Amino acid sequence: MKFQILLTVFLGLLASQVSAEVRTFLGSSRWDTTMYRTNINTSVAKTSYTTFYLVEYVNGEVVDQMKIDAWSYKNPATRVTERVFLVDNDFGIEYAYFGNGGTTVAGGMQFGGIEAVSPFRGTLSFGDLGAFVLNPISDYYPFSSNNNPSLDVTAITGSARLNTAFSGVQSIAFYEQQVKSYLNSRGYLEVQ
Amino acid sequence: MKQRLIFVAGFFIIFATGLYIGEMRANRNSSEPNTAPNSASNNESPLSSEKQSLSISVTDTSQSPSSFESQSSRRVTMDLLQAWGKPKPVRTAELLSALEEVTTVPLTKELLAVMRQILDGREIDEVDYLLSVLEQREEKASVAFLADALDHPQQDIRDRALMACEAVAGTIFSDSDAAKTWAQSWEPNPAVTELFSAKPAAPETSTISPTQVGPAGSALRNQADSAKLTPAHEKQQKETPEK
Numbered sequence: 548m549k550f551q552i553l554l555t556v557f558l559g560l561l562a563s564q565v566s567a568e569v570r571t572f573l574g575s576s577r578w579d580t581t582m583y584r585t586n587i588n589t590s591v592a593k594t595s596y597t598t599f600y601l602v603e604y605v606n607g608e609v610v611d612q613m614k615i616d617a618w619s620y621k622n623p624a625t626r627v628t629e630r631v632f633l634v635d636n637d638f639g640i641e642y643a644y645f646g647n648g649g650t651t652v653a654g655g656m657q658f659g660g661i662e663a664v665s666p667f668r669g670t671l672s673f674g675d676l677g678a679f680v681l682n683p684i685s686d687y688y689p690f691s692s693n694n695n696p697s698l699d700v701t702a703i704t705g706s707a708r709l710n711t712a713f714s715g716v717q718s719i720a721f722y723e724q725q726v727k728s729y730l731n732s733r734g735y736l737e738v739q
Numbered sequence: 740m741k742q743r744l745i746f747v748a749g750f751f752i753i754f755a756t757g758l759y760i761g762e763m764r765a766n767r768n769s770s771e772p773n774t775a776p777n778s779a780s781n782n783e784s785p786l787s788s789e790k791q792s793l794s795i796s797v798t799d800t801s802q803s804p805s806s807f808e809s810q811s812s813r814r815v816t817m818d819l820l821q822a823w824g825k826p827k828p829v830r831t832a833e834l835l836s837a838l839e840e841v842t843t844v845p846l847t848k849e850l851l852a853v854m855r856q857i858l859d860g861r862e863i864d865e866v867d868y869l870l871s872v873l874e875q876r877e878e879k880a881s882v883a884f885l886a887d888a889l890d891h892p893q894q895d896i897r898d899r900a901l902m903a904c905e906a907v908a909g910t911i912f913s914d915s916d917a918a919k920t921w922a923q924s925w926e927p928n929p930a931v932t933e934l935f936s937a938k939p940a941a942p943e944t945s946t947i948s949p950t951q952v953g954p955a956g957s958a959l960r961n962q963a964d965s966a967k968l969t970p971a972h973e974k975q976q977k978e979t980p981e982k
């Protein structure tokens with residue numbers, strides 16, 4: 548019993564030495580896409596999303612990240628505008644990949660599922676990234692040809708700013724729920 | 740359709756006249772900063788026969804754009820107008836392409852008027868894209884436009900405008916009134932202004948390389964469909980094996 552108490556205290560002290568925080572950037576992403584349908588002409592189009600970028604840091608190092616995209620679309624069957632969002636857990640950020648420090652940082656973002664490396668440039672605010680611009684990328688990932696339709700993302704651009712409402716010293720799971728609750732309150736449903 | 744063409748043609752004539760007069764004034768007063776408030780009443784817009792309830796009051800404290808910058812705004816405005824005059828869905832596709840340039844060109848009265856028309860067109864894809872590019876600006880004119888959209892008759896547009904205000908503000912608002920209050924006193928961050936207006940540098944080829952090149956260049960153009968991902972498409976995306 549005493550050992551368990553000591554172990555709990557020890558682990559608690561150990562955890563308290565780890566400084567974790569989440570920074571969420573809210574903005575928009577705009578995609579250039581090519582959609583392929585078997586035996587039908589392809590479609591080249593542009594779409595836009597409200598995008599949340601959640602980045603978790605421990606002692607200043609990125610340890611986890613995710614992206615949540617929200618959008619509205621007109622349901623072709625009902626012709627009613629619906630709102631949905633998708634949690635992209637595979638979103639990876641290496642914002643210091645080729646960073647220069649000073650007032651400008653630059654890096655790449657890997658979007659899960661489409662393998663699109665998106666370079667961005669940002670501005671430091673008090674030592675942390677405050678905002679960034681997504682430059683158009685030149686990376687593609689054509690979806691499996693067995694899919695009908697399949698989608699090829701040819702460029703992603705956009706921008707985002709640090710959002711204080713979803714940033715702080717909680718876990719990324721906590722802020723993920725916060726963002727989800729926020730989107731639910733605005734009428735968005737999660738895509739499963 | 741015929742009525743639409745007549746309205747567009749009429750606007751072209753008025754616009755061209757305005758450009759000519761503007762050029763004459765610009766040549767005469769090219770160094771005079773424009774501090775007069777720019778306001779536009781929707782009732783005077785010749786673009787649409789629908790009654791418009793939006794009004795925009797913008798105080799432009801910056802110097803008037805240079806001749807080159809004005810030309811770029813005019814070009815974008817003309818591109819938007821040309822796209823607007825086409826039937827859907829071609830209109831949407833060309834409009835979105837032209838809107839991408841709105842991220843950096845000066846927001847002139849004519850450009851704001853055309854964007855207001857897009858807002859009143861109530862096509863969610865077009866409005867979504869418009870507000871997205873406006874989010875990528877850090878100036879009072881774009882924030883004023885977003886704040887004005889908070890009173891749009893269509894709920895979807897009001898809600899999207901609220902999220903756009905939140906993206907610029909870097910916080911969440913309890914309601915649109917809070918966003919309007921914020922917009923009245925908001926001032927641009929010079930560092931963000933510089934960041935968002937800067938053209939991207941040449942890509943660092945040594946660190947970022949495409950993993951796979953798609954055949955987009957040879958794809959046929961069929962703009963009858965929107966590529967907005969539906970939940971069905973997203974499911975396929977998740978099921979696709981990665982890497």
